[in-house]
Amino acid sequence: MAVHPGGTVRLGDIVDQNLGCRYPNLHVCDASVIPEPWGLPPTLTLLTLARYLARILAQGSATAERK
Numbered sequence: 001m002a003v004h005p006g007g008t009v010r011l012g013d014i015v016d017q018n019l020g021c022r023y024p025n026l027h028v029c030d031a032s033v034i035p036e037p038w039g040l041p042p043t044l045t046l047l048t049l050a051r052y053l054a055r056i057l058a059q060g061s062a063t064a065e066r067k
């Protein structure tokens with residue numbers, strides 16, 4: 001899509017459900033992970049995606065601190 005591009009690093013393809021990829025500690029969190037042609041204003045979706053990843057990262061660091 002011209003105004004709302006996405007899908008260049010698709011969820012379920014290059015990134016997993018934790019927005020991680022095959023390189024440790026490298027996450028992708030932007031419109032590129034949207035798996036299908038979008039065509040809609042994505043900002044609200046991307047904000048919630050950032051919140052989702054923040055929770056995952058916070059859980060990971062909490063687990064690391066306990067070790």
Ligand SMILES: Cc1cc2nc3c(=O)[nH]c(=O)nc-3n(C[C@H](O)[C@H](O)[C@H](O)COP(=O)(O)OP(=O)(O)OC[C@H]3O[C@@H](n4cnc5c(N)ncnc54)[C@H](O)[C@@H]3O)c2cc1C
Binds near residue numbers: 043
């Ligand atoms: C004219 C226009 C109007 C829009 N209006 C709306 C709207 O009303 N509502 C809505 O929801 N959406 C709107 N959108 C769409 C929305 O703004 C974008 O789709 C959204 O911002 C994409 O978010 P993103 O995080 O994927 O990419 P971006 O917001 O483009 O963020 C990418 C970031 O990566 C940085 N970057 C790029 N390359 C590198 C690099 N090599 N190294 C380091 N950093 C890099 C860039 O500087 C940028 O900060 C509009 C888009 C346009 C163009």
